[in-house]
Amino acid sequence: xxxxxxxxxxxxxxxxxxxxxxxxxxxxxxxxxxxxxxxxxxxxxxxxxxxxxxxxxxxxxxxxxxxxxxxxxxxxxxxxxxxxxxxxxxxxxxxxxxxxxxxxxxxxxxxxxxxxxxxxxxxxxxxxxxxxxxxxxxxxxxxxxxxxxxxxxxxxxxxxxxxxxxxxxxxxxxxxxxxxxxxxxxxxxxx
Numbered sequence: 001x002x003x004x005x006x007x008x009x010x011x012x013x014x015x016x017x018x019x020x021x022x023x024x025x026x027x028x029x030x031x032x033x034x035x036x037x038x039x040x041x042x043x044x045x046x047x048x049x050x051x052x053x054x055x056x057x058x059x060x061x062x063x064x065x066x067x068x069x070x071x072x073x074x075x076x077x078x079x080x081x082x083x084x085x086x087x088x089x090x091x092x093x094x095x096x097x098x099x100x101x102x103x104x105x106x107x108x109x110x111x112x113x114x115x116x117x118x119x120x121x122x123x124x125x126x127x128x129x130x131x132x133x134x135x136x137x138x139x140x141x142x143x144x145x146x147x148x149x150x151x152x153x154x155x156x157x158x159x160x161x162x163x164x165x166x167x168x169x170x171x172x173x174x175x176x177x178x179x180x181x182x183x184x185x186x187x188x189x190x191x
Contacts, residue, residue, distance in 0.1 A: 006056050010064040013048040014071045016041055017108070021075055043172045045108075046139050047180060049115050050132065054184055058120050065112045072108065076101045103150035111143030133177045140169040 020038035045068070053061040118138055122131040 006052060006060050006064065009048050009052045009055075010067055013045055013052070013064055014068050016045045016048065017068050017072055018075055020045070021072070021104070039168060039172075043136070043140055043169070043176060046112070046115050046136050047176045049112050050119055050135060050176075050180060051183060053116050053119050054180075058116050061116045065109070065116070068112075069105065069109055072105060076104075099151055103147050106150065107143045107147040110146055111139045114142045115139035129177060129181060132180050133173060136176050136180075137170065137173045140173060144169065 020042040023038055023041065049061050049065060052064050115135055119131060119135040122134055125131075126134070
């Protein structure tokens with residue numbers, strides 16, 4: 001069972017994950033390259049898990065990732081079931097391929113495990129801000145790598161695409177580190 005103190009962040013993690021799955025079919029242009037809209041929302045799942053790890057420990061973070069994983073499976077089952085009832089569905093959201101499902105589940109799971117355990121390991125050896133930055137960046141890179149290995153995209157210049165993917169992830173990581181730092185600042189009051 002989710003503890004009351006952790007329910008907000010776990011719920012936010014699940015909402016962000018489902019929302020990123022819902023908007024993944026929409027494309028946006030960044031630096032002249034087309035990306036799934038979820039590239040903006042999905043990295044915030046890593047921030048949620050990192051906040052849970054920081055505030056409540058790695059065991060609570062693992063539970064939250066498990067709940068989100070189960071919710072993602074239910075989302076895909078619902079998508080497949082809905083597709084059976086919609087005739088001539090050309091909406092990709094309602095017709096996920098098995099390859100897409102497996103790559104999404106595996107990339108999310110491994111990426112979040114790296115997120116949790118690398119943070120727990122690195123916080124002992126490097127300053128907090130560096131640990132957070134390296135953790136989120138490594139997690140996003142591992143997630144993207146696993147997804148691209150299983151679900152290769154048909155792109156003319158894959159090297160340029162991957163480079164731009166990681167540039168976007170680098171920039172998003174900077175934003176997430178700043179947000180994490182702001183959310184975890186402990187105010188000291190002097191009386």
